[in-house]
Amino acid sequence: YFGAKSANQSQNNSKGPCEDAGGNRYKNLNQTVRIFLYCLIFLVSVLGNSLIIAVLVRNRHMRTVTNLFLLSLAASDLMLCLFCMPFTLIPNLMRDFVFGSGICKVAMYFMGISVSVSTFNLVAISLERYSAICNPLTSRTWQTKSHAAKVISATWVVSFLLMLPYPISSTLVPFTRVNNSTGNMCRLVWPSDVIQQSWYVSLLLLLFLVPGIMMMTAYGLISLELYRGIQFEMTNRKSSRDRQCSTDSIKPGDNDGCYLQPTKKGELAHLQNSTGSAKSTLSRVCSNSSTSNLMAKKRVIRMLLVIVCLFFLCWTPVFAVNAWRAFDRRSADKLLSGAPISFIHLLSYTSACVNPIIYCFMNNRFRQGILSTFTCCSCPKGGGVGRGAGNVGSGHEGGVACPVCPPPTVQ
Template identity: 45%
Template sequence: MDNRTVSTFSTALISTAGEPEAVTYMSGIGNGSSNLSDFKNYSGFYPKEFQYPPLDISGLVRIPLYILIFILAVLGNTLVIVTLIQNKRMRTVTNVFLLNLSISDLLLAVFCMPFTIIPMLLQNFIFGPTICVMIRYLQAVSVSVSCFTLVAISLERYFAICRPLESRKWQTLSHSYKTIAVCWFLAFLFSVPIAIFTKFRWLPHGNAQCREIWDSLALHKAYTLFLDIILLVLPVIVMSLSYGKIAHTLSRGLKMEKQEMEIIDGLNGTNNTGSFGRGSLRDGFGRTIAPSEDTEMGRASKTSKRRFDYHRGIRQSNSEKSRAAKKRVIRMLFVIVLEFFLFWTPVFVIQTWKTFDENNAVKNVSPVLLSIFFLLSYVSSCCNPITYCFMNKKFRQGFISVFRCCWYVKAAKGRSDLPSYACHYSSSRTAISQISAYEKVNESDEM
């Protein structure tokens, strides 16, 4: 273990040893490198390094929060996955990416939170060396897949809304499956160093730790910067530019629609007045006489006016709905970028700070603040279903079809006359009648 850098933060941004606050006990190390023979040279370092921090009041508060976030993430993402799998009409390009995002978020919750909560409670990593490496590796993969999927969604939305004619040729389900495969491949590839440098070690008092131990501080710094670039800097830039352009395009479209409605209303008003003039009569003195409602011409004129008012009302109603939907999209896009930035930036910044300047990071970052930052990163896994799905009308209708299907299954247990295909028929009928497929035009209105 000579000259190996001990990383107290997971480079995958998640701590599974149940000790994110352990960084506060690393102040005895000057540059982050140490060996076992040097441990006793630091006053107070040896006993604290080989003990888990006590489970104080803040720890007792964090544990229920971890459990709550875990439950919300599992339930929310599972519901999204079931909805998209059950409703074939919803299997569109955008929804396939959302399905992949929910799968990665579910993996993040399953492979991260329990292995943070349990060691925190037991003050010991009890799962052994194989699980130690596997969990840390899968955590890094799930975080990377979530990030890459968010970027893919932003690019898909940009081409669908801003360049619909160019993207129509290649925006297919097969292309989305290939993109998702690339996301997973890159995530597995970029996370290999996590598996290599994750170590399981026994401590003198019988407890165990699961953490990263790097052979070279320079290598650790290089990998940390690499993750910062591909998982934070580039995604934020791409998402900001894509959604900024989308917001600009939708905003410009709203103005153009408003102008077109004003022009059409003006032309129709002029034509209506003109038709009234052409349908009028003149008396013997050359005076214009309006057609009587009792005459055939008068009744035709009145019917024409009613038809015009009816279609005008429909156009105004559709235009208002379209503008409202596009405004919701703009607000949603802003929330997407804001969530990603708020949830992940603090953890990336602290990890990078600790890697390059450990002493100041240890002095200025309290265990409570560090725990809050990690909790924020966990919250992202349960917020994505809300932001992308629960705010969308089509998904809400899909959720209703899922619960309706469950009701049919429950009823079938007590009724032998209920056909076995009732659940499938109900779900399909609901999906067809209430959930139209996301065509390119509709996608631009409601994500």
């Protein structure tokens, strides 16, 4: 998985002196495309995740429970870029691992940790969103920053322990090329095939199938909850178009447009008669802009579907190849060596590129936080806080002082 290829792979990559000009052109084009895509995804991932970390670290008012998980996800995705992509592309192009045995072990270890932490963070985010949307009242008692910090710490500790076989088993394996030169491959050497097969099957379950099922279940229930909210609002608008929705205590935000509050007996009776499935103590309350709420819920449902689809699209090929290679290494190396395995790895690395876009840059508050951060970075030399720095992304009426810029100095 993590760039560990068999010794005969490099031999398969070379066709010998009889290779024609058309094959050379195709090989050069293939290599150029690979280098371009790797560099593009590497730059986008590093810049995107670094920007997320900078914004969340410098803006204390944005350190919510969800954003703490996003901060951990950005850190693990950044680690994935730094330790996976260079140590996969460069040895593949050079047909030699030139970084030494120590870097081989360290790179392997941190590659595994980054993948594990990213997966666990995605699962934690899905469960947190499910609890916040589907059980908003009960989730408030335990969804705190301290609880989120404990969960994040547990994911990192478990990942560090889970991936210990990588530095133990990874080593440099020499091989002979077609031109009789010697190269090295950073590979995992297992005591037996049974242990190797058990390891990759365990990873398939722990880091792909079980997390994927949990994410599908959580986001499916969220989508069902939001769909019921859409149906209720549409039914409510048809049955009572003249009724004004109260917004004194709850204001619409930029989340999913689904709100809960205690109801009066008359409203509860009307709700039970109209829907027949309402609970005895709570009912949904639509905002003063029910149309915008409907659109917001539909956008959230589409986003959740995109999250699940991208997770399986990015990680299915690489975990399938791992399992295939564990049980039939010869055929896997023969068919997937060279460009195919590079593009499969590249597809998995795109998860570190799309995660910042899906989870952060599509969020209005996070975009305001970016503006606030960069506005704060351009503070006047006189020490005063400009009007724009205090107002952008503050989230309060009248604006607040920028938390990063220094206070005005008294001459």
